[in-house]
Amino acid sequence: MREHLDDFLALAFNLSDFDRVTAEHDALVKRPPTDRMITASRGCQFKQHSVAEALLHFTGEELIGGHRAHPNAEACTSVYFSLNPPPQVA
Secondary structure, eight states: OHHHHHHHHHHHSOHHHHHHHHHHHHHHHOBOOOHHHHHTTOTTSOBOOOHHHHHHHHHOOOOSSTTSHHHHHHHHHHHHHHHSOOOOOO
């Protein structure tokens, strides 16, 4: 069974695409710690992204009015729908 699973996975996924997506994911997710994190003795952790950074990366828009509930909720909605576009209705 195991050998058939490996053959199926090789056919189902183009491994070069998988490696490319993994490299892009690592570059996006594994951000180095900031100077402030290092000062606070949290330098061994990766930096977590802000809503503003996610909005800029996924939509190209700047977050205006951040740290307020309504603009942050709109930014989260924009990021969500850029990752999961609604189905097209004919």
